[in-house]
Amino acid sequence: MNLKSSISAFLFLAANLVFAQQNHYKETIDSVLHYFQENHAFSGRVTIEKNNEVLYDGDYNLFGKGKGNYKVGSVTKMFTAVLVFQLIEEEKLKLETPLSDFYPEIKNADEITIGNLLSHTSGLYEILGWDEYYLTRNQSFSKEQLLKLILNGKPEFKPNKDCSYSNSNYLLLGFILEDVTEKPYAELVKEKISDQIGLKNTYVAVSGGNQPTLDSYIFDGEDWVKDVSSDPSLPFAAGSIVSNNEDLIQFLKALFEGQLISQTSLDQMKTLKSKTIGHGLFNAPFYEKTAWGHTGRIDEFKTAAFYFPEEDLTLVITMDAGRVGINDIALPVLSKFYGKKYNYPEFYHSEITEPDFSVFEGDYKIKLAGIISVGIMRIKKAKNNFLFMTEVHDGKESEWVLLERMDENTFYSRRANAKLEFSFDKKNETDKITLEQGKFKISGVKID
Known part of the structure; x- marks a missing residue:
């Protein structure tokens, strides 16, 4: 093989290596977006551009793919x-x-x-x-x-x-x-x-x-x-x-x-x-x-x-x-x-149906350090194995946040990155709630 042929072969291999690398990150980005979408966590579009060249463009919009702004x-x-x-x-x-x-x-x-x-x-x-x-x-x-x-x-x-x-x-x-x-x-x-x-x-x-x-x-x-x-x-x-x-x-x-x-x-x-x-x-x-x-x-x-x-x-x-x-x-x-390490988040899909969701619903008075009242937390049933939570101030509701069921008495707020654990009294009815967010923990008593 002459020098010209060797250079051509090298350039061909290099080009294919770059193409393979690009395909690799495209496939891995696609896989992570698929994972989030399958777990009802993502609808939208991701675009990466470098030096005026679009390297990745993934349109994962569930409702208006390729349309609208x-x-x-x-x-x-x-x-x-x-x-x-x-x-x-x-x-x-x-x-x-x-x-x-x-x-x-x-x-x-x-x-x-x-x-x-x-x-x-x-x-x-x-x-x-x-x-x-x-x-x-x-x-x-x-x-x-x-x-x-x-x-x-x-x-x-x-x-x-x-x-x-x-x-x-x-x-x-x-x-x-x-x-x-x-x-x-x-x-x-x-x-x-x-x-x-x-x-x-x-x-x-x-x-x-x-x-x-x-x-x-x-x-x-x-x-x-x-x-x-x-x-x-x-x-x-x-x-x-x-x-x-x-x-x-x-x-x-x-x-x-x-x-x-x-x-x-x-x-x-x-x-x-x-x-x-x-x-x-x-x-x-x-x-x-x-x-x-x-x-x-x-x-x-x-x-x-x-x-x-x-x-x-x-x-x-x-x-x-x-x-x-x-x-x-x-x-x-x-x-x-x-090409950095990434650990996929866990989405909870608990099939537990007991106790019934109705026992969790109601208003809870939240106290800091068990003493200072900081507001009302309202819980209501969503669909399937989920709850909704919102804050209430002067009778006015704020944004509703979805809670995923982790086990019988524990739910997870992905938006707040917080766990909520319900406690039961002797009549097997919820009477308390504990919200844990990192090292921060507050508790509440059911009032309605």
Whole structure:
């Protein structure tokens, strides 16, 4: 064999080796997504792109495969932060600009800056903590109503004294963007981001709008049930954008390639105020690698959009249903892609039918250390071998969370990563409940 033939043979073998390796991670990612979907834990799409080449694109959507766009929740915050930094570069805002320049009625407004709002260091009340949030999320809210909710909420801490994620920060940033530019937030996203870099399927949902959007679904133990759709006026600049995998990849690439803001502004977005929270970007380490981006959740939509700058690699996951968190999908996908060890989670499918589920249903008064009352936990039967759990405050129910049966008296909340164990009295009726989450444990007494 001559030298030319040897080189050709080597290149052929190398190409086939690369192809085999690619097929390997594609098969392993497919297998893990199949596993989650078979356990009613995932419906959505996963896309990995590197150097402008799509390396993996798995569409596992049960309800709208290849159709429609996803609500991306808090991924919206990256777009809002970009708009803010564009105004800073235009010298219409500064990171040091106080909130009192716009909304002096907000508590600590003189001490809260644009930078504090971007980095969640304002201490402002988290609007998701409002007791009626889940009951009223499908209703339209005015700017005045949202400001009143923030104003009436008790701050968590003094500005700059801590870092705690709060959607209220980005609601206010959206209002400030509109005040400074005298344009609606939806128009700003379209004009200064979507149109500028050619996003075809990214827009801000508005109340009464008829833009094409998928529905999201909840698993009730047997079937997928359509979830309530939040009105976009409530999340606003904190979570009202609709997009798809291709557009989110394009957005992240444009952001890191300097098409939207300067390198100086991008560096500021990446400046951390906690282990993971920057000024509109999250830091996400994976072994020796570091990604930047954001996660989001609204209704049962969940999204992760992250970029690994050193590898020019982007991962986007969009979900419209699934009883696991977005990180529970991102971790195995990245592990399979990079050949890292991954242990599959166990999904409980107990066939135990005794005692009957009716004995668990009711309200339980929860106490911390057995003394301090922290609220009411309501339990009701779901379908098959599952229960639902929710918190009740002032008679108002919060989000219902599915519980999997582990044994006769023990159930597991996958969303909270917590175990619930029921105790029985001499009449063989439930009288107590214990919730264990890691080292944290609280107990409750049945009151109804």
